Amino acid sequence: MSNQMWGGRFETGPDEVMEEINASIGFDRKLADYDIAGSLAHVAMLARTGIIAEADALAIGEALIEIRGEIENGNFTFSRALEDIHMNVESRLADLIGPTAGRLHTARSRNDQVAVDFRLYIRAALDLFDSRIEALQIALAEKALAYAGAVMPGFTHLQPAQPVTFGHHLLAYVEMFGRDRSRFKDARARLNECPLGAAALAGTSFPIDRAQTATALGFDRPTANSLDSVSDRDFVLETLAAASICAMHLSRLAEEIVIWTTPQFGFLRLSDKFSTGSSIMPQKRNPDAAELVRGKSGRIFGALAALLVVMKGLPLAYSKDMQEDKEGTFDALENLALCLAAMTGMIRDCEPDLTRMKAAAGAGFSTATDLADWLVRNLAMPFREAHHVTGRLVALAAGKGAGLEELSLAEMQQVEPRIGQDVFAVLGVENSVASRTSYGGTAPENVAAQARRWLTLLGRGA
Ligand code: ARG
Numbered sequence: 001m002s003n004q005m006w007g008g009r010f011e012t013g014p015d016e017v018m019e020e021i022n023a024s025i026g027f028d029r030k031l032a033d034y035d036i037a038g039s040l041a042h043v044a045m046l047a048r049t050g051i052i053a054e055a056d057a058l059a060i061g062e063a064l065i066e067i068r069g070e071i072e073n074g075n076f077t078f079s080r081a082l083e084d085i086h087m088n089v090e091s092r093l094a095d096l097i098g099p100t101a102g103r104l105h106t107a108r109s110r111n112d113q114v115a116v117d118f119r120l121y122i123r124a125a126l127d128l129f130d131s132r133i134e135a136l137q138i139a140l141a142e143k144a145l146a147y148a149g150a151v152m153p154g155f156t157h158l159q160p161a162q163p164v165t166f167g168h169h170l171l172a173y174v175e176m177f178g179r180d181r182s183r184f185k186d187a188r189a190r191l192n193e194c195p196l197g198a199a200a201l202a203g204t205s206f207p208i209d210r211a212q213t214a215t216a217l218g219f220d221r222p223t224a225n226s227l228d229s230v231s232d233r234d235f236v237l238e239t240l241a242a243a244s245i246c247a248m249h250l251s252r253l254a255e256e257i258v259i260w261t262t263p264q265f266g267f268l269r270l271s272d273k274f275s276t277g278s279s280i281m282p283q284k285r286n287p288d289a290a291e292l293v294r295g296k297s298g299r300i301f302g303a304l305a306a307l308l309v310v311m312k313g314l315p316l317a318y319s320k321d322m323q324e325d326k327e328g329t330f331d332a333l334e335n336l337a338l339c340l341a342a343m344t345g346m347i348r349d350c351e352p353d354l355t356r357m358k359a360a361a362g363a364g365f366s367t368a369t370d371l372a373d374w375l376v377r378n379l380a381m382p383f384r385e386a387h388h389v390t391g392r393l394v395a396l397a398a399g400k401g402a403g404l405e406e407l408s409l410a411e412m413q414q415v416e417p418r419i420g421q422d423v424f425a426v427l428g429v430e431n432s433v434a435s436r437t438s439y440g441g442t443a444p445e446n447v448a449a450q451a452r453r454w455l456t457l458l459g460r461g462a
Pocket of ligand 1: 024028084110111114318320322323
């Protein structure tokens, strides 16, 4: 049997292995809906421009809608011999309406067809990310407002550094996810040009109306260069790059959840809905969802690296290498959407242990900077000298196994005679955070104001 799709030039069909390596129907069936949307816009344009007869366009359009229903209901038989989603749909179209089906592919190639399908798929993913990240930001900002004044240790080098509030920590992630949304929005704006009508690579001699198909598919305008239209995958790369950064943010938060939920830290409790047990150790409450969010970042970064490598050596215009753009991308974007939902659930339901957080906030001489600042402000000491004096006080306390606030005034005065009783006011963790009123600082009033600002931006203002 010669090839079913381009039999004219061929005497035999493909080798079994050729068919296996060539087929993309196993994964590009995900594009079915977008493929049919693209075909509907194309056929309507062909009729309106008089390139094909109105009656033919009508028959094609009706059959395409029928095929869409078959696919939705699971009644469609996908065939590997038909290679990809485009051929599968077109072949079914021929079953349904005969030779008229062949008019659909006028002034079109699978090269511009797949480019339009993939843009539509990515655009839908970008819109989903925007709403999922928004939900995550709302969950974080609501928690941040509730815990604007809840003291916890702030870390550098994962060593207790200075006290901050739990709300402040959560709002750091709201900022990150805000940047992620703006990157996705940016990618969407650049993506939103329609490659349909570029045909194989050079455009077409038929009097097509590309503005019409672009508008029908919700694009801002047609792409301006036919070679670029069929060989560009920047819209995928940009999306994967932004997805990778977003996945990195999710992974950092996941890592913190893993640390915070250990019995050693004990800062946070995940709800039963987002914890798992162990089949052998009855005491365990494992943060599997957080670990998976952290772990899945790997395949998302991997998809970006893989596609960059696929694209980097390709001469213009289309090469079949580009069929390798899909599986990793589908996998990465579906997993990112899942990670966003899982993180939102974890954050919504989690409960901080305020007592443990506060106790830890006071450990490790975390108010040493406050003491140094006190020396600068009250004794007019240069900061470097204050740093040195504070260091000696910390050493004194450490030697006694005590906290800074547990030193007596007399002990402090052995190190610096001018220290007065009022120094104790800055040594408590609550005082420490309350004093950080600089813009962007962790003072509870700042944190509450920032949480409210975000909630208003997110449409959840009071
Ligand atoms: N399945 C192909 C892909 O995903 C569609 C485009 C095929 N074009 C071609 N000239 N063989 O890239």
